[in-house]
Amino acid sequence: MENEQQPKPFKQFFMNFKLKLKTVLTSKAANTFYSVLFAIVLGLLVGLVILLFSNPRAAFPAFGKILLGFFGDPVSISVGIGNFLYYSTPLLLTGLAVGFAFKTGLFNIGASGQFMVAQYVAVLVAFATANLGPFNWIVALVAGILAGAIWGFFPGFFKAAFNINEVITSIMFNWIGMYLTTMLIKNNKVIFDQSRARTFVIPKTAFIPKLGLDKLFPNSSIDIGIFLAIGVAVIIYFVLNKTTFGFELKAVGHNRHASKYAGINEKRNIIIAMVISGALAGMAGGLQILAGGAGNVGNSILVIETLSPEGFNGIPVALLGLSHPIGIIFSAFFITFIQAGGNNAAAAVIPYEIVDIIIAVIIYCSAFSLLVRLYIANRLQKKRIEEEAKHLKTLNNAVSDTSVNKGDLNG
């Protein structure tokens, strides 16, 4: 955004780029990549060992299928890709919800509740605004996002006003949200299909548009949701890193006291952070339930009184992506990829749970990867301090009273 105003935009861009490249190469990012890779490889290896124990004969073929991911789709690769992108969407957004909260120093474990409340509201609004035609889906989606935001507001508010730990509140609000929506759905004749214990399929105008993607990946569930999700991730990245708003949010996340000292309204920031996090989880719920799916048959909310797994799966996605919005895009893709592979492998006589275990191990190892990263970072820092000391040495030798002279410049 800046560059447009600068006299020499290209040079400016180049300088920024050079600066960035330097930071990338010298700071966390490079070793972050290796540590995540380490986690993934370790997780896969442990998974292989488990496979070997559970069914030695099928282990290697099944492992191969897992590694193939959507490429091993029994129907066709294009269906595999289409479905892969479709299933990545809610995971990406809940991952983003959790990761965004992490960045601002909060643990939003309530993505599940926000997701479910958003689904309910989206369905409700989808039916209520069926006469809006092409705007039907937009209104329903926005309603879902708002519902998620409201559900995120409560834990944020309680944290800011009464210093109640957001983990406790958001877990409570998971259950409240789940039972509340269950109750409201069951008592709503318009949306509840009693015979099948689920909601009716929403009007077709409320389906998330496919914009020809179903022609590109025929017979798959894909719609434009994935692009909306990636767009949101990029926006979040910009907000966190390029705006004063992100500056404040992250400052509060790193150090609440220093933020207060700097004049930042840290309580308001906590609430806003939770509202945005809830909105992201709400968008996941909205996109998921408003999706037309393969053959445009539509989705419905099953009334089964369990918390939605998508919300919880956002936690590992955020962790593996190290809470970085762009990292989360890739980690959501990766986990969906492995899950797709696992689905395909489950056909090859291995229990699907193995895939879950492998994912769990990868997540577990990503905690190790944090340790590895810290270790590398510490070593880098040590080196840096030594360099600094060396630098100091030469400085001290050259001029003995730099500090005093420099100080005078101020006068």
Added chain:
Amino acid sequence: MEIIIEMRHITKEFPGIKANDDITLQLYKGEIHALLGENGAGKSTLMSILFGLYQPDQGEIYKNGQLVSIKNPNDANDLGIGMVHQHFKLVENFTVLDNIIMGAEPLKRGLIDRVEARKRVLEISQRYKLFVNPDALIEDISVGMQQRVEILKMLYRENEILIFDEPTAVLTPQEIDELMGIMKGLVAEGKSILFISHKLNEIMKIADRCTVLRRGKNMGVVKTKNTTIAKLSKMMVGRDIEFVVNKEPAKPQETVLKVENLHVISPLSKKHVVNDVSFTVRKGEIVCLAGIEGNGQSDLIYALTGLMPIHSGSIYLNNIDISKKNIRFRNDNGLSHIPEDRHKYGLVLDYSLAYNLVLKKYHTSAFQKQGFLKPKAINDNAEVLINKYDIRSGQGPATIARSMSGGNQQKAIIAREVDKDSDLLVAVQVTRGLDVGAIEFIHQKILEERNRGKAILMMSLELEEVMSLSDRILVMFEGQIVAELDPRTTSDQELGLFMTSGKSGGIHGK
């Protein structure tokens, strides 16, 4: 004199730097031997080698003339070497007794024999006059008491060589005096002490001899009775240091800060921690709040800067009542604040130096446009301040604040606050834990600001600093200002008397 420990030709190299370069150190039995040097001179490395935390690349260690090898702290302990670290190694939610015996518990049928342990600990504390309540939890006792527990730990293990790593950095003046007494007592009982410090007056007061390190090299050993503070500091820094702050008398002008009948109530104890305080600070003067820690100075500062709500009274900054205004308003309207706790308040440690340097002005039009940060402006601002204030860091503006040394972190905060060009500068404990070079620089800066016509409100626990830097001294005792003193006409003793007893008799209420 008998040599109990001798470190001969110790060299320790870390990639890129020789932390210790051919250092020889002899410790006599029954002496207090100071190890003096600036931050990064190699004191801690040398002591870590003696305590077995590092292995030297070259050189040997002898105890009573015998070559010994110290591979880890357990070896050191077996040789009777104990260490009080700068940051105590205590279990917060254990009792004093359990902390002392931990790792060396007396056993009776496989169970800890606390009766025996208590007997021994009480015996030791009697003998060395180190009184602590053995049943108190560590988290409930003062820092000074915690240090006693660390000392008792060494004595319980019958260590004869005691290493103190900057023991006074965390103590109040009173506790420092007590510690000095304890150290003298320990030496009288035949212990030998290695005392790491960069505080010259303490070394002169307590140590028998002093080894001076500079950039990893031994600059020589001197007997403290044959030297002066000026000589020692020159040995340490390599140049003359100005101890007496040279300043002209203040020319105070109009009032910038006016505090009237201020009351602050502690949210925990519900006590009036600031009790009916009124004072003013004018342009071109340095007013210093003196007092023993916990007499309300910190609370007063927090109230002025908006970090703590007030109960009643008013605070005028340039004739605007700011007592109800938020922190952002105060920051934007002439208040600069160098906070007491630089890690808690002063810096976002995980932010870069550049971000930290705009922490209070990122929202101004110079650094943002319609909510978007201007990275170039932020970077340029950092470059300018880094040069102007000589902030040294590994990667310039991109350096993460956490990785910087304490002195440079403090310089960064000072750069940010002074550069704001506010009418009022509130500076709290600005030189705590810094070495003489940095202290000199900071004192210089503060004086410059005064001469430029800024109003400066300081708070310091260091008597020397209070006396040398301030133009007026306000002594706080139990939440009240009990005296206003002129540093030119008052003595350390008089100031100390006010600080400890709150006895009036000065020119209060002028």
